[in-house]
Amino acid sequence: MASKDGNTVFLTEQEAERIRNTVKDRLKKCDELAGHARESRDTKTAISTATGASLMADMANMGPSKGATMPAIGLGQPYPPCVAPLQDLQPMELSDLRMETHHRGYRLTVKRASPVVNLAARSWTMVQDEAGEEIERLELCLHKKRHGKELLESADSVFIIKEPYFTLTDDGEPTIRIDHPSDLVVVPESEAGSTNGTNGEATHATAAEQKARSCKDQGNAALEKQNLALAHAKYSEGLKLARQDIVYKANPDLARDLSRNRAHVNLLLNQLDEAKADAKASLIGKEDDQRSRELDSKAFFRAGMAAYNLGQYHEAKELFEQRLKLTPDIYPKETQAILRRIEAHLREQEAGTHDLKKIRAGLSRARPRVDAASFFSNTAVKESPGRGRGLFATRDIGAGEIVMLEKAFCVVWGFEDDALTAITYDVRDDRIRVSPVGLSRAIVQKLLSNPSQIEKVMDMYGDWQGDSNTKNVFSTADGPVVDTFRVHDIVSRNAFGPGSQYGEKGAQDASTGLWIRAGYTNHSCLANVQKEYVGDLMILRATRAIAAGEEIFHSYDESSDYEARQRALMHTWGFECDCALCVVEKAEDPAVRKKRRELAEEADAFVQSQPWANANRRVIVRAQRLARAIDETYDGEKYKGLPRLATKRIQEWLAHAAPRR
Numbered sequence: 001m002a003s004k005d006g007n008t009v010f011l012t013e014q015e016a017e018r019i020r021n022t023v024k025d026r027l028k029k030c031d032e033l034a035g036h037a038r039e040s041r042d043t044k045t046a047i048s049t050a051t052g053a054s055l056m057a058d059m060a061n062m063g064p065s066k067g068a069t070m071p072a073i074g075l076g077q078p079y080p081p082c083v084a085p086l087q088d089l090q091p092m093e094l095s096d097l098r099m100e101t102h103h104r105g106y107r108l109t110v111k112r113a114s115p116v117v118n119l120a121a122r123s124w125t126m127v128q129d130e131a132g133e134e135i136e137r138l139e140l141c142l143h144k145k146r147h148g149k150e151l152l153e154s155a156d157s158v159f160i161i162k163e164p165y166f167t168l169t170d171d172g173e174p175t176i177r178i179d180h181p182s183d184l185v186v187v188p189e190s191e192a193g194s195t196n197g198t199n200g201e202a203t204h205a206t207a208a209e210q211k212a213r214s215c216k217d218q219g220n221a222a223l224e225k226q227n228l229a230l231a232h233a234k235y236s237e238g239l240k241l242a243r244q245d246i247v248y249k250a251n252p253d254l255a256r257d258l259s260r261n262r263a264h265v266n267l268l269l270n271q272l273d274e275a276k277a278d279a280k281a282s283l284i285g286k287e288d289d290q291r292s293r294e295l296d297s298k299a300f301f302r303a304g305m306a307a308y309n310l311g312q313y314h315e316a317k318e319l320f321e322q323r324l325k326l327t328p329d330i331y332p333k334e335t336q337a338i339l340r341r342i343e344a345h346l347r348e349q350e351a352g353t354h355d356l357k358k359i360r361a362g363l364s365r366a367r368p369r370v371d372a373a374s375f376f377s378n379t380a381v382k383e384s385p386g387r388g389r390g391l392f393a394t395r396d397i398g399a400g401e402i403v404m405l406e407k408a409f410c411v412v413w414g415f416e417d418d419a420l421t422a423i424t425y426d427v428r429d430d431r432i433r434v435s436p437v438g439l440s441r442a443i444v445q446k447l448l449s450n451p452s453q454i455e456k457v458m459d460m461y462g463d464w465q466g467d468s469n470t471k472n473v474f475s476t477a478d479g480p481v482v483d484t485f486r487v488h489d490i491v492s493r494n495a496f497g498p499g500s501q502y503g504e505k506g507a508q509d510a511s512t513g514l515w516i517r518a519g520y521t522n523h524s525c526l527a528n529v530q531k532e533y534v535g536d537l538m539i540l541r542a543t544r545a546i547a548a549g550e551e552i553f554h555s556y557d558e559s560s561d562y563e564a565r566q567r568a569l570m571h572t573w574g575f576e577c578d579c580a581l582c583v584v585e586k587a588e589d590p591a592v593r594k595k596r597r598e599l600a601e602e603a604d605a606f607v608q609s610q611p612w613a614n615a616n617r618r619v620i621v622r623a624q625r626l627a628r629a630i631d632e633t634y635d636g637e638k639y640k641g642l643p644r645l646a647t648k649r650i651q652e653w654l655a656h657a658a659p660r661r
């Protein structure tokens with residue numbers, strides 16, 4: 001575990017080595033044991049170990065050092081999630097598990113047998129199979145919660161593990177390990193009778209209708225108590241019954257009521273795709289009936305809000321217009337106000353007409369995200385030879401003009417509960433990094449809640465592109481499928497920090513986010529746009545005139561030192577920059593670069609220690625001398641038309657200080 005303090009993450013060489021060795025030792029042992037039969041555990045010992053560990057973890061989570069250490073996570077052995085529906089998988093028993101094996105084609109049904117051990121980046125518990133004869137450890141890595149609740153804590157539930165992966169923990173202990181949340185199906189015990197985890201079809205219409213009604217009542221009661229997850233589960237259970245032909249033909253309104261109610265819960269849970277679909281499915285369409293109009297008005301509102309929150313403003317406009325037309329007497333002012341907001345967002349989307357001053361004024365720590373549309377029409381994504389895909393200007397853009405505005409797909413602010421930073425060691429490149437795993441986690445949650453968004457996130461660049469046969473499968477009959485290793489790798493290469501806008505500070509507190517469109521922008525040290533942030537709205541502004549067809553570049557790393565810059569680009573983004581500036585710098589005598597680096601360090605120290613306000617003549621002369629000395633390290637001929645990055649800070653200091661003398 002690394003300790004953290006203020007802006008720095010401390011990780012000594014020994015600690016780094018220990019993390020490396022732990023991961024490598026584990027992999028070695030896994031290799032040796034691959035295919036071996038599982039050894040039976042003693043139930044009593046297993047439960048008492050888990051109980052002790054659970055207590056210790058709870059105490060650590062409550063203690064004074066809470067949050068003072070960063071979890072360490074080993075990476076680099078990605079495997080795809082299961083893409084088969086439960087009903088196509090064969091049942092297996094705990095005793096069938098083989099070490100270091102993905103049991104493809106199988107499913108395992110278990111029940112929790114001990115308390116849950118809740119750690120920062122993982123949770124584990126002991127589970128027993130249906131016969132209760134065997135006991136084994138089950139671990140959920142990182143993606144261990146759903147709607148803020150620990151999945152393993154689900155009371156009275158059975159867990160069905162799709163294509164279980166049996167491996168070793170870092171401590172060398174056997175465990176079933178789940179990395180992809182879609183590989184775990186949590187089924188209420190009452191429903192678990194049918195082995196595929198779904199309700200058996202009720203054959204008798206009246207009995208099914210009665211059961212569906214009871215589910216609706218239970219859903220309503222759960223909603224009243226703000227138990228959204230239970231309300232959703234109950235409405236879903238009821239819907240399954242109410243949508244059966246025999247029930248639907250006799251009473252179509254029951255399915256509509258359940259859909260309308262679930263739409264409401266889905267909106268509260270930010271499950272916008274299903275909220276929209278449910279609300280639309282609930283429409284009755286009897287315009288001559290007052291009650292039907294009222295209910296459909298509600299449905300149009302719910303579908304409209306879901307579309308609005310998904311940024312689908314054209315659809316949202318249609319839905320709210322239909323609402324107004326259908327029930328001009330129900331909250332007309334509110335509907336008109338939403339329609340005005342939608343019109344404003346459509347203008348933002350088409351012409352980039354954002355009122356940034358107003359947007360900025362509406363932001364606070366309590367409301368850190370903007371309500372604004374993205375504006376992309378000045379840009380297009382195309383191939384960029386040697387760099388994968390890139391972003392290109394579709395028209396001439398003047399210096400200082402806005403090139404693009406994008407609302408983040410997801411931002412985790414450093415002060416939010418979702419924030420989590422971990423030390424990650426990746427065996428693929430033997431590198432240790434500080435990774436915003438809280439952002440990966442939040443993205444996965446958002447994708448599970450809004451499966452229509454999965455494909456566009458998965459299209460982003462990342463090292464692990466998924467299994468070639470299954471990489472484009474994003475759902476099964478059991479729900480959405482998200483490859484969390486892919487999300488992690490996408491975050492590694494595409495996440496940016498919107499800076500400290502709400503008082504976040506320090507490495508452990510850094511805010512990070514994912515902007516999908518901006519993610520296609522390649523790097524150049526000779527960038528033509530600069531990034532700015534207003535809340536979670538990223539603004540790319542032209543730093544010089546950009547001609548139609550030109551590629552848009554921003555700078556991923558602004559270090560003036562060539563070596564430091566290349567190191568950061570290779571370490572974080574995996575490439576070597578070959579822009580015109582890097583070509584010249586690379587060809588220079590390393591001794592010249594070293595001298596420039598030392599002078600730049602001296603200049604940085606000077607700038608930090610000497611305030612420019614009221615600087616006296618002697619101090620200014622010193623700054624001028626330093627600037628000249630750095631300047632002299634540049635060959636005038638070779639650097640013609642190229643920036644002299646190392647002089648930047650001292651020149652800025654001089655620009656502030658000199659005019660006042």
Ligand SMILES: C[S@@+](CC[C@H](N)C(=O)[O-])C[C@H]1O[C@@H](n2cnc3c(N)ncnc32)[C@H](O)[C@@H]1O
Nearest residue numbers: 387388389461493494519520521522523573575
């Ligand atoms: C944020 S993505 C940029 C979009 C990416 N090119 C794509 O195809 O989706 C970052 C990745 O693009 C590539 N890249 C960006 N700038 C580059 C450059 N100047 N030269 C080579 N590769 C670059 C690297 O692979 C980097 O990890």
